[in-house]
Every structure is written in C-alpha cells, then in structure tokens.
Amino acid sequence: xxxxYGFLKNSTGRSFPWNxxxxxxxxxxxxxxCRPPNNSSITRLSLSSISLSTSSFLPVFCxxxxxxxxxxxxxxxxxxxxxxxxxxxxxxxxxVLNFSRNKLEGSLPNFSGFGVLEHLDFSHNMLSGNxxxxxxGLVRLRSLNLSNNQFNGHVPKSLGNSTLLEELELSINKFxxxxxxxxxxxxxLTLIDLSANNLSGTIPxxxxxxSKLSTLILSANHLTGEIPQxxxxxxxxxRFATNQNxxxxxxxxxxxxxxxxxxxxxxxxxxxxxxxxxxASNLQYVDLSNNELDGAIPENMSQSLIRLRLGSNSFNxxxxxxxxxNLQNLTYLELDGNKLTGPIPxxxxxxxxxxxxxxxxxxxxxxxxxxxxxxxxxxxxxxQMNNLSGEIPIEITNLTRLQLLNxxxxxxxxxxxxxxxxxxxxxxxxxxxNHLSGPLPYTIGSLNSLLELQLANNRLEGVxxxxxxxxxxSLNLSNNLFNGSIPRSVSxxxxxxxxxxxxxxxxxxxxxxxxxxxxxxxxxxxNNSLSGMIPKFQNFVTVDTSGNKDLTNxxxxxxPPGIRQKHKGTxxxxxxxxxxxxxxxxxxxxxxxxxxLLPRQSSRVNDEHxxxxxxxxxxxxxxxxxRVNDEHxxxxxxxxxxxxxIATxxxxxxxxxIFAWRFSRVNNEHxxxxxxxxxxxxxIxxxxxxxxxxxxxxxxxxxx
Numbered sequence: 160x161x162x163x164y165g166f167l168k169n170s171t172g173r174s175f176p177w178n179x180x181x182x183x184x185x186x187x188x189x190x191x192x193c194r195p196p197n198n199s200s201i202t203r204l205s206l207s208s209i210s211l212s213t214s215s216f217l218p219v220f221c222x223x224x225x226x227x228x229x230x231x232x233x234x235x236x237x238x239x240x241x242x243x244x245x246x247x248x249x250x251x252x253x254x255v256l257n258f259s260r261n262k263l264e265g266s267l268p269n270f271s272g273f274g275v276l277e278h279l280d281f282s283h284n285m286l287s288g289n290x291x292x293x294x295x296g297l298v299r300l301r302s303l304n305l306s307n308n309q310f311n312g313h314v315p316k317s318l319g320n321s322t323l324l325e326e327l328e329l330s331i332n333k334f335x336x337x338x339x340x341x342x343x344x345x346x347x348l349t350l351i352d353l354s355a356n357n358l359s360g361t362i363p364x365x366x367x368x369x370s371k372l373s374t375l376i377l378s379a380n381h382l383t384g385e386i387p388q389x390x391x392x393x394x395x396x397x398r399f400a401t402n403q404n405x406x407x408x409x410x411x412x413x414x415x416x417x418x419x420x421x422x423x424x425x426x427x428x429x430x431x432x433x434x435x436x437x438x439a440s441n442l443q444y445v446d447l448s449n450n451e452l453d454g455a456i457p458e459n460m461s462q463s464l465i466r467l468r469l470g471s472n473s474f475n476x477x478x479x480x481x482x483x484x485n486l487q488n489l490t491y492l493e494l495d496g497n498k499l500t501g502p503i504p505x506x507x508x509x510x511x512x513x514x515x516x517x518x519x520x521x522x523x524x525x526x527x528x529x530x531x532x533x534x535x536x537x538x539x540x541x542x543q544m545n546n547l548s549g550e551i552p553i554e555i556t557n558l559t560r561l562q563l564l565n566x567x568x569x570x571x572x573x574x575x576x577x578x579x580x581x582x583x584x585x586x587x588x589x590x591x592x593n594h595l596s597g598p599l600p601y602t603i604g605s606l607n608s609l610l611e612l613q614l615a616n617n618r619l620e621g622v623x624x625x626x627x628x629x630x631x632x633s634l635n636l637s638n639n640l641f642n643g644s645i646p647r648s649v650s651x652x653x654x655x656x657x658x659x660x661x662x663x664x665x666x667x668x669x670x671x672x673x674x675x676x677x678x679x680x681x682x683x684x685x686n687n688s689l690s691g692m693i694p695k696f697q698n699f700v701t702v703d704t705s706g707n708k709d710l711t712n713x714x715x716x717x718x719p720p721g722i723r724q725k726h727k728g729t730x731x732x733x734x735x736x737x738x739x740x741x742x743x744x745x746x747x748x749x750x751x752x753x754x755x756l757l758p759r760q761s762s763r764v765n766d767e768h769x770x771x772x773x774x775x776x777x778x779x780x781x782x783x784x785x786r787v788n789d790e791h792x793x794x795x796x797x798x799x800x801x802x803x804x805i806a807t808x809x810x811x812x813x814x815x816x817i818f819a820w821r822f823s824r825v826n827n828e829h830x831x832x833x834x835x836x837x838x839x840x841x842x843i844x845x846x847x848x849x850x851x852x853x854x855x856x857x858x859x860x861x862x863x
Contacts, residue, residue, distance in 0.1 A: 200225035208233040221246035228255040236261045248272025283307040302326040319344035326350040343368045354378040379403040420444040471496040480504035495519040508533040520544040544568040565589040580605045589613040601625040633657040654678040661685040
C-alpha cells in the first residue's frame, strides 16, 4: 500500500487522503471498504473524482486479490495499461469495474478472465472501433454500459450469449445495421438503450420474448416500419421510447396498457389516437408530437397523467373537457400546432399543478376564461396565433409564478391591466398583433425580471411614462399611436439589444443617451415625426430613421466619415462633369447658330432690297456692310465673318475650361478642409458669369 500511495501522490500532484505512515490501517482510508467483521482484507476501492491523470499505477490494484469493486470513474485518465487487464483478470472475486467519465481512447480491451465480473462501465469516454470478441469471456455479466463513446460497426450478436445480462446500454455511439434478433436470448434483460446511433431496419418481433423488460429506448436512429403491437403483451414494460425515427402507420391499440411513459414523437405516424390510448391507469408521460396524426383527441384520459404532448399534428375538434378537471396531476399540457377549434375550456382552471400550458397556433376562439387565473403554479402560458377575443382577464395577473406570457397574434381588445405589475417573475411578455388600446400602464415599469417586451401592432397611445428597467433582449413598441418625445426611461436600458419605436408619432430630437446603450445592436425609429440631427452611433449598431422628414442626414445613417467624404467627392465630381458638358454644349450651339444665321440674314436683306427696287436700303447698317463687302470683293479679297465666329467660340470654350478648373480647385479645398458645405453656390455664380460673358460676345447681337 505504501507503493500505491506513492503512485497516487505523484499522479494527483497533491497530498492524497491515504497516508500509510500516519494511519497504517487501509480499512480506515477514504474510499476503502474492508470485509467485516474483522476488516481482514480490502473488498472495495473508490478513487472517483480525484483528478487522476495517469494510469501507470493501475496494475498495483491487481495485487489486492480480495478486491470485489474498483471504481475509477470521473477522472482524467486517457489509457489503460496492457498489464492491468491481464493481471486483474486473475482476481477471482472482482465483480464491478467502473472506468466511466474519463478520457479513455482507443479500442475496448479484450477481457479474458474476469470470470465473475457482473458490472462493466466504460461510459462517457472516447473509445472507438468495433465490438467483436472483447466481451465473449464475460459469461456472468449482468450490466454493460458503453454509452457515450464512438464505437461503430454492428451491435455484436454474441451479446446474446450473455444469458445473465440484465442491463444493456449502448446509446450515443455510431453503431449501424439492424438490431440483432439474438438479443432476445438474454431473457433476463430489463433495460435496453440503443438510442442515438445509426441503426436501421425494424424492431425485432422477438423482443416480445423478453418477459422481464421494463425499459426499451430506441430513440434517434433510422428505424422504419410500424410499431409492433406485440409489445403490448409485455406486462413488465413501463417505458417505451422510439422518438426521432421514421416509423409509419397507425398507433397500435393496447400499446399503453402497462406503460407509464411512451414517446413516439418525431416520426411519421398517421391516423387517429386509439380510444384506449390515454386511459391506462398507470400512464403518466405521453409524447406524440411532430407526427401526422389527425382526428379528435379522446375525451377519456388517465388521472395519472403528468405530461401530455400532442403538438405539431393535425388534430381537430375541440379540446376535450369532460374529464379535464379530473387531471389533478397534469403538469405539462402541450397541444400547439394543430387545428383545434372552439373555446379554451374553463375546466383547465382545475388542473392546479399545471406549470406549462401551450395551446398556440390553433383555431381557438372566444374569450380567455377567467378560470386560467386559478393556475397558481403555471410558469409558461403560450396562447399565441389563435382567434381569441375580448379583454385580458385581470385574473391572469394573479399568476405570480408566470415567467413567460404570450398571447400575441389574436384579436384581444381593451387595455393592458395595470395589475400586470403583479407578475414579478415574468421575463417575457408578448402581446403584439392584437387590438389593444389605451396608454401603456406606468406600473409596467415595476416588472424588474422582464427581459423582453413585445407590444407591436396594437393601438396603444399616449406618452410613455415608465418602462421596465432591466430589459435586455428586445423592446418593440412599433406600429402603435405613441406620441411625445422618446422616453427618458429608455436611457437605463444599457444592455438592451433591439429597440423598435417605428411607425408611431414620436417627436422631438433623437436623444444622445441612445448612443450610450452599450448592448444596442439594432435601433428602428422609422416613420415618426422626429427632427434635428441624427447622433453618431457605433459602427455595429444598425440604425433606421427613414420616414422622418425633419431629420438631418436621414439618408446617411451610420456612415463612417471616410465613406461620407468619399460620397461627397463623388457627387462633386459628377456635378463638375455635368456642368462642363453643359458648357461645351452651349458653346457648340452658339457656334452653329451663328454659322447658320449670318448667311441667311445676308441673303434675306439682298432679296428684300431687290423686291423694293429702291436705291437705298431701309437697313443702313446692312447696306453699308454690303457695300464694304462689294468693295472687298472688287479688291480681290475673299475674307468672311467665319474667323470672328471661331474666335468667339474659342473664347466661350476657354471660359468653360477655366470654370471647370476653378470648380475642381474649390471642391478639393473643401474636401481637404472636411467642410460639409457644398461648393454648389459658387458653381452657380460661376455659371451665371459665364452666361453673361456669352451674351456679351454674341455675334448676332452685333449684326442686329
């Protein structure tokens, strides 16, 4: 034992609770049990949860030939030394070996010897590979737990040779193929858990031979076919779970006759629920959710029911109420996602133990029954997406344990009761998409546990006086009739992530305190009557202020300065190009007009002169010009007014180029100075000067 103490001390890196020097009697050591009455030998050793990281000391245990139980669970060992299995296999009385919750890797050792081993637990490790003959020698095995590993291949048929096996747990591995029929040879089996593997095929019919079976868990595989009706004849079967498979067909009648717990959820079962399905006296937990079932929910139900889950099917008709008031143990009722009609039964108020009530997404009508206020233990009430009408009963505000209340997407009217402040444990309140009206009660500000408040798409109005102080997830007041300024109480919501005040009548400026809300990621203020400057928000905050015509820079929300300056430069460049092009077009037009008008004017004057037959022209200036022109022609000169036109056009183009250069220089100076003002006024002034210059050099004016 001194040798063992040294190993343990070095492995754990700390003083171990065993100390052979101070206490030479190992039977008094923590985790050690000796055989009474004389404590002559150690029969049990438990080194669980002491942070062991190495396994080199394990063969030392095999020297204790009286050892019956060895528990090394919940440590950090990654391997088992080869000498351990061979040495401990010779201990003739070792019956329990527990290596669960370590970090063991590799394949499962070959357990030769271990003639009396009854319990073997290697669960919650990282073992892998196939299971072949490693367990063949364990003829006395009663419990085998290899769950939560990475074993693959087929479930070994040789397990059928372990005729004494009572518990078989192979869940959460990668086993594939079919469930072997040979398991039925283990007539003493009480527990089979093959869940969360890749098993396929059907449920073996031979399982009905397991007359002692109490728990059969086949969940989360790829099993197909129908649920065998023969399972209803196993009178010891109390738990049956085949959820998350691909079973089809009808639910067999009588299947729940002896059951306490049945889970057939997330399959493809169809048809209606058998009339006797919910009547078994021992039945406590039923889950048929997420199938393709239809028809009415049977009226007759077991008074032992604790949980009834029938959601996400196609059940129709009314919620059964005849025996509903007798379900005194009912704690969870989930009928959501069906086609149920009619009112919510007032008899639900007699189910005093209800903690969860989910009737969402149906076709329920009429008012909310006041009897719901009798459910003093309810914590979650989900009634959204129905056709419920009337007002919110004040009695609901007496449910002081309520944590989630969702009555959204209905047709509720009236105001929010001020007594809503009684719900001090409420962390999620969703009343959106109704017809609620009136002011937001100031008492809502005392809901100190509330993390999310959804009141959008109602007709709430007035000034907001108070808000819950510790909202974190979302505050949605959009699409109402609220007015006044954005409430100061928002400033305390520093951890709020989403704030939506859009489509209301809020006015005034956007307060700067919104920029100090460090948790804010989305701010929606669209379509109000806000005015003034938009404050600068952090880059990770998405801001929408559209539809507020009096806001400044409402179209450049949350744009970094560099991008905004670049945007201005782009606009300025576009203006420069457009105005330069216009100047060129004007110049070209003037040149063309002059070129066309001069010959036409001269020709018209000559024609008029000939028609009048007079020696003197009524236009002396033109006549003088004509005489001068004749004199030039007589002198042999061929000069025309075209040079003067070309000169005038050149002056115009030069002015345009000077104007473009001046505009570019002014624009660059503005960009360098970071000024927000546009040089457009100066551009307009320059354009006016250019126009005046063009008029001063108009040849047509000179001619006339």
